[in-house]
Amino acid sequence: MSDQDKNGFKVEFKKSGLTAHWNLNVETLLELAEDAGVAADSSCQSGTCHTCLVKVIEGTFDYGENDVFAPESDDEILICSAVPTSNMVIDV
Numbered sequence: 001m002s003d004q005d006k007n008g009f010k011v012e013f014k015k016s017g018l019t020a021h022w023n024l025n026v027e028t029l030l031e032l033a034e035d036a037g038v039a040a041d042s043s044c045q046s047g048t049c050h051t052c053l054v055k056v057i058e059g060t061f062d063y064g065e066n067d068v069f070a071p072e073s074d075d076e077i078l079i080c081s082a083v084p085t086s087n088m089v090i091d092v
């Protein structure tokens with residue numbers, strides 16, 4: 001997927017009540033969340049520790065080339081290593 005295709009997806013951070021649009025200034029959903037003022041937990045930032053794990057309420061995502069220890073369920077996402085592939089609602 002090209003960067004152009006990803007540009008503009010709306011990401012809603014449900015617990016925080018904040019919304020942001022995916023843009024080319026950030027590389028991960030964690031970065032987008034932090035830029036939007038969401039208090040998201042993180043530690044390793046490399047898809048290993050699961051500190052950043054949040055529930056996916058709606059939408060799809062991708063880890064791209066990131067080598068992550070992915071959760072078994074598609075309902076959970078490691079936001080430190082993921083990008084949206086649709087509009088999303090996540091529980092953070």
Ligand code: FES
Pocket residue numbers: 041042043044045046047048049050051052053078079080081
């Ligand atoms: S911060 Fe460790 S898996 Fe995301």
